[in-house]
Amino acid sequence: xxxxxLSGRIxxxxxxxxxxxxxxxxxxxxxxVRGDNEFDEDDDTVQVVTSDRRISIVGVxxxxxxxxxxxxxxxxxxxxxxxPAEQRDDPPxxxxxxxxxxxxxLRRGPSNEEFDLAVDGEGEYQFSLKIERDDVRGEVExxxxxxxxxxQSIDVDYATQVGDRLASADAWTLEVDETEDDGGFLxxxxxxxxxxxxxxxxxxxxxxxxxxxSTPKLYLNANHGRLVDVxxxxxxxxxxxxxxxxxxxxxxxxVWQQLLLRAASDIDVETGEPRHPWQEEVVxxxxxxxxxxxxxxxxxxxxxxEDAASGDDLDVLVHQIDLAIQRRIDHPQRATxxxxxxxxxx
Amino acid sequence: MTELxxxxxxxxxxxxxxxxNGETELTEDDLGPYLSHTGIEVDLTPxxxxxxxxxxxxxxxxxxxDQALAPTVHETLDLSRREAAITGIWHYLTVIEYPELVxxxxxxxxxxxxxxxxxxxDIYSNxxxxxxxxxxxxRDGDDYSRTEAIFxxxxxxxxxxxxxxxxxxxxxxxxxxxxxKSEIEDLEPSNSKIVSKTTTQLREKLTVICAEGLDYPKxxxxxxxxxxxxxxxx
Numbered sequence: 001x002x003x004x005x006l007s008g009r010i011x012x013x014x015x016x017x018x019x020x021x022x023x024x025x026x027x028x029x030x031x032x033v034r035g036d037n038e039f040d041e042d043d044d045t046v047q048v049v050t051s052d053r054r055i056s057i058v059g060v061x062x063x064x065x066x067x068x069x070x071x072x073x074x075x076x077x078x079x080x081x082x083x084p085a086e087q088r089d090d091p092p093x094x095x096x097x098x099x100x101x102x103x104x105x106l107r108r109g110p111s112n113e114e115f116d117l118a119v120d121g122e123g124e125y126q127f128s129l130k131i132e133r134d135d136v137r138g139e140v141e142x143x144x145x146x147x148x149x150x151x152q153s154i155d156v157d158y159a160t161q162v163g164d165r166l167a168s169a170d171a172w173t174l175e176v177d178e179t180e181d182d183g184g185f186l187x188x189x190x191x192x193x194x195x196x197x198x199x200x201x202x203x204x205x206x207x208x209x210x211x212x213x214s215t216p217k218l219y220l221n222a223n224h225g226r227l228v229d230v231x232x233x234x235x236x237x238x239x240x241x242x243x244x245x246x247x248x249x250x251x252x253x254x255v256w257q258q259l260l261l262r263a264a265s266d267i268d269v270e271t272g273e274p275r276h277p278w279q280e281e282v283v284x285x286x287x288x289x290x291x292x293x294x295x296x297x298x299x300x301x302x303x304x305x306e307d308a309a310s311g312d313d314l315d316v317l318v319h320q321i322d323l324a325i326q327r328r329i330d331h332p333q334r335a336t337x338x339x340x341x342x343x344x345x346x
Numbered sequence: 347m348t349e350l351x352x353x354x355x356x357x358x359x360x361x362x363x364x365x366x367n368g369e370t371e372l373t374e375d376d377l378g379p380y381l382s383h384t385g386i387e388v389d390l391t392p393x394x395x396x397x398x399x400x401x402x403x404x405x406x407x408x409x410x411x412d413q414a415l416a417p418t419v420h421e422t423l424d425l426s427r428r429e430a431a432i433t434g435i436w437h438y439l440t441v442i443e444y445p446e447l448v449x450x451x452x453x454x455x456x457x458x459x460x461x462x463x464x465x466x467x468d469i470y471s472n473x474x475x476x477x478x479x480x481x482x483x484x485r486d487g488d489d490y491s492r493t494e495a496i497f498x499x500x501x502x503x504x505x506x507x508x509x510x511x512x513x514x515x516x517x518x519x520x521x522x523x524x525x526x527k528s529e530i531e532d533l534e535p536s537n538s539k540i541v542s543k544t545t546t547q548l549r550e551k552l553t554v555i556c557a558e559g560l561d562y563p564k565x566x567x568x569x570x571x572x573x574x575x576x577x578x579x580x
Contacts (some may be wrong), residue, residue, distance in 0.1 A: 015554065098558040100513070102467050104427035105479055107513040109558020134426035147559035162564050163555035229553060 015225075017159040018082045024169035025073040026144050031055055035063035035133075052215075056175040068129045068174065072097075072144045074167070076122040082146075082166035084155040092150040093166060095119050097129055103138040119146070136176050143171035188218040190228055206251045208258050214276045216262075218255060242338040249329050256325045260286065264308035264317060272301040289324035347387040350423075352434030353441060356380045358463055361441065366458050368449050372441055381438065386429055390443065393422040397447045407454045412477060413497035417490035419474060420481035430482070433465040436475035448473040470508045480507050483518045492519060495526040501538040502526065505545040514557045520565035521545065524573055535580035543576045544569065 031046055032038065045059035057066055072095060079088045095112040112119050115127045131140060146167040148159050159166055170189075188206070193199040199207055199219070205227060207219045220228050231247055233240045263279035274280045283290070283304070287297050294300045307317035357380030364370045374381065396418040404411050429435070440448050440462045452461040452473055464471030469479035480503060484492040496503045502525055512518045523529070530540050548569060560568065 017554075094559060096556060096559045098556065101427075102513075103431040105431075105467070105469060105483065105513050106427060107510075107558055109514070109556070109560075111559070134428050137428045137431040145556045145559060147556045161555060161568075163557075163559040163568070165554065165556045165559075 017157070017164060019159075019165050020078055020081055020167040022169060023075060023078050023081075023167040024144050024146065026053075026070060026142070026169050026172060027073070028055060028068060028070040028172065030069045031057070032067045032069070033057050033060050033063045034065050034067070035060075037062070053170060053172040054175065055172065058175050058178055063133055065130055065132045066174070066176075068131070068142065069127070070129075071124040071126050072169075073124045074119065074122055074146060078146055078167040079121065082158060084152060084158050086154055087152065089121075091119065091121070092148060092152070093119050093146050094149040095125055096145045096147055097127060098141075098143045098145060098171075099129065099131065100141045100143075101136045101138065104136055106135055131174065133176070136174075138175075138177050140174040140176060141171045142174060144169050188220045188231075190220050190222045190232075192222040193219070194223055206254070208255050210262065213262075213266075214278070216259065216278065218251075220251075239338075242334075245334045246331075246338050249331055249334050252329055253325055253331075256282075256286075256328075257321055260290075260304070260321045260325075261308070261318070264304040267301050267305035267308075269302065269305045269309050272298040272305065274301065286321075286324045286328065289327045290320055348390045348443075350384050350386045350388060350435045351381040351438045351442075352384050352432055353377060353437040354380050354382065354434055357437070357441070361459065361462060365441075365445070366449075366453075366462070368446070368453065371445060374442055377442065382434075384429075384432060384435060386425065386435070388423055388425075390422060392418055393444075396422075397444055400447065401450050404450075406450055407452070409497075409500045411451045412480075412500075412503065413494050416477040416481045416493050416497060417485075419477040420485065420490070420493070423478055425478075427482070430475075430478060431466075433475075436465040436472050436478075437463055439474050440472060444474060469512075470504065476507070483507070483512055483515060484522055486519070492522045495528075496522050498527045499537060499541065501541045505541055509545060509549055511549060511552050511557050514560070516560055516562040516565045517548075517552075517557055517569075519562055520569045521548070524566060524569040530573070530577075533577050535577060539580060540573060540576055543580070544573045547572050547576065 028048055028050070031048055033046055045057065045061075047054075047056040047059075049056075055068065057063065074095070079091050079093075083091055083093070095117070096109045097111075099108045099110065100106065110127075110129065112125060115125075117125050117127075119125065129142065145165055148162055148164045148166060151162055152158070152160055191199070193204060193207065194202045198211070199209075202221065202223045205221055205224055207221070209217045209219060211217075220231060222228055227247065230240050230244050233244050259278075259282045263274060263282050266275040266279055267273065267283075268275075274283070280301075283301055284297055287300055291300055291303055294303055304317060307313040307320075351374070357377045360372060360377060360380075362370070365372060396415055400411050400415055404414070423430075423439075425435075445462070448461050449458070452458050455461070457471075460471045461473040465475045469476055469483075480496060481490060481493045484490075484496050486492065496506065502522070506512050506518060506521050506525075512521075525541050525544060527537060530537050533540065551568065551572065555568070
């Protein structure tokens, strides 16, 4: 490991200053759902799954607003690692709780001032984040950041601008509605691969991690900063969104292949029962394309399980999976869009 | 009052080239199996009247239609963000309630289908959804002066609304205030170049700066600084 990695200094390419991406800790202490009736996590309808950083109020029938109460822990290393020495005792920083709901075009950033807090050093900072039902649909992401609150020119090796990210933590997700999820595995997490011994080397762009076989997770390599930036592009016009679509197609091809093969290996040959719920979903997604002659999903599951178990038919299964994914993704259309974008820009 | 229906994806198969060209229309009866109730009722009268005036007063394809219509779209369709996130409502509005308006504004473009059928998290494409959401992210309560300012220049409306940073209201307001036509028309480079390069560089800056960490004054300072650098470089 390099000295940069030991101190957790720089995350990904293109980050010009020290940024401690995982240094904060957001803990949810309680969740109150308010409306005609009141609910909290003692009810079955409100679920707080700390290991998955997930709160679900999908089961709550009627509500007006939800209040998430919790703390954000800021360790001393945030101040030591991201601020010039002269500023560490009276840090010019803000704690921001970025609150984002993509379906309602919403980004908000209540800060410590709104929670009547002054961030003056290491410690746990309490917050009560209120989210109104009228403002959200689907999922809401809650992510804490420590950012600079003033410009500085004392030491340009550190962040200089107001709003510069200094530290953060992984986001929590508040589920307020059932989502139309066509494969949660394709909502990737971004990590520098060279920080993880169990990940492939830094040349890889993506990695499907089966550490917990019940919830495979897709990671993108933050070491490829420019590509990850393109993949996070939210636009619809121009070269970057076109390139993003092609890049995602390439990743999807690989990911669906792994998921389908893994599902085929795990499904019970006799009963067609999958080992994990995601395997049922993945096979269902491809049921029209995989073996078009087979109408019943259960029969399809048995068929791919048989093929996977049989050395002779494994190549047939791999071929069928490849064809099915290509039918679903429609590579030529995306590639043509990108090509035409290039022509327009010539 | 009119109940806004939700048109599901199955109904999209009925959107033919003849419909897009205005050679045929679709009614609620035609799309019946693909419509579901939302319980959201609105009085469409002001928008009906505005749409009629638009067709009488503006040439087909005139981009100024957006500026004239957006505040009325937003005021008439008095929806919460949660309600506005139901994509099928916008398909119902474009296909059944206002197809002539959509064709009057967008009938000349190749991608007219997306003006009827896109939506969701893409606030750039669907003809009515686009006006509503751009009004939503630019208004200040009942004051739509920023909505009118952003539509004064299509480049500004497109370049801001198509970016993820536009979901954070202080940044959207700052972009409009610093980049609107009256602020930059006396500067030497072309307005569209200033807007395009400033918003592109702002997006790049916001990969390092946390957008949600900026309030309105800080956002104005940042956008102004980028705009001034862009003008100097052009």
